[in-house]
Amino acid sequence: MPVATIICGSGDRNGVSRRMCAILESELSRKGFDVFFFEPAYMSIAHCMDCDGCRNGRCVISDDMDPIYDAFSESDVMVFCAPIHFSGPSSVIKTVMDRFQKCWFDRDSGHPSKFIACLCGGSPEPNFQLTEKIYKAFCITAGMEYCGALEISHTDNGVPDLEQIVRAFISDKV
Ligand SMILES: Cc1cc2nc3c(=O)[nH]c(=O)nc-3n(C[C@H](O)[C@H](O)[C@H](O)COP(=O)(O)O)c2cc1C
Numbered sequence: 491m492p493v494a495t496i497i498c499g500s501g502d503r504n505g506v507s508r509r510m511c512a513i514l515e516s517e518l519s520r521k522g523f524d525v526f527f528f529e530p531a532y533m534s535i536a537h538c539m540d541c542d543g544c545r546n547g548r549c550v551i552s553d554d555m556d557p558i559y560d561a562f563s564e565s566d567v568m569v570f571c572a573p574i575h576f577s578g579p580s581s582v583i584k585t586v587m588d589r590f591q592k593c594w595f596d597r598d599s600g601h602p603s604k605f606i607a608c609l610c611g612g613s614p615e616p617n618f619q620l621t622e623k624i625y626k627a628f629c630i631t632a633g634m635e636y637c638g639a640l641e642i643s644h645t646d647n648g649v650p651d652l653e654q655i656v657r658a659f660i661s662d663k664v
Contacts, residue, residue, distance in 0.1 A: 498530070590632055611642070
């Protein structure tokens with residue numbers, strides 16, 4: 491059975507990212523995936539301190555990243571669902587991403603082959619490019635293929651057709 495990990499980069503449980511995660515989880519399950527889902531905003535995850543302790547491929551910090559690392563090593567697909575904050579990725583998702591610095595030293599351990607992003611921004615023209623660039627750098631380090639991003643803009647005006655958009659996007663990717 492294929493496995494997917496979805497990470498929500500927003501703390502707003504009624505927000506767009508959280509809604510996208512629910513739709514993704516439902517669609518991936520329908521397609522036969524086992525799905526891990528994480529909300530780091532409600533977990534205890536320390537910042538990477540660049541201590542170099544992960545030179546052996548294992549992070550020395552023991553916290554709520556542990557279940558995320560386990561899911562990552564078992565997954566075929568990883569999905570980040572996060573809002574744009576000040577033209578970049580939310581701090582919630584960036585904190586998780588930085589904790590994958592261990593992959594810089596160990597690219598061979600189990601990891602997803604595919605990475606997919608879902609991004610949302612409140613303005614009519616959010617800067618999605620910066621975040622995509624950062625995600626691509628993360629994919630190179632973690633040995634994943636960057637499979638593209640769904641970009642939802644103007645969320646301040648609501649997104650009535652979100653379900654249809656997200657289902658069509660993910661169906662095309664997996
Ligand atoms: C701290 C902060 C910074 C934001 N910066 C931007 C931004 O630079 N560009 C933009 O289009 N929207 C920005 N927004 C709006 C969010 O991207 C938008 O409301 C998004 O839909 C929130 O996603 P969520 O509902 O999943 O939390 C910002 C919101 C917050 C809270």
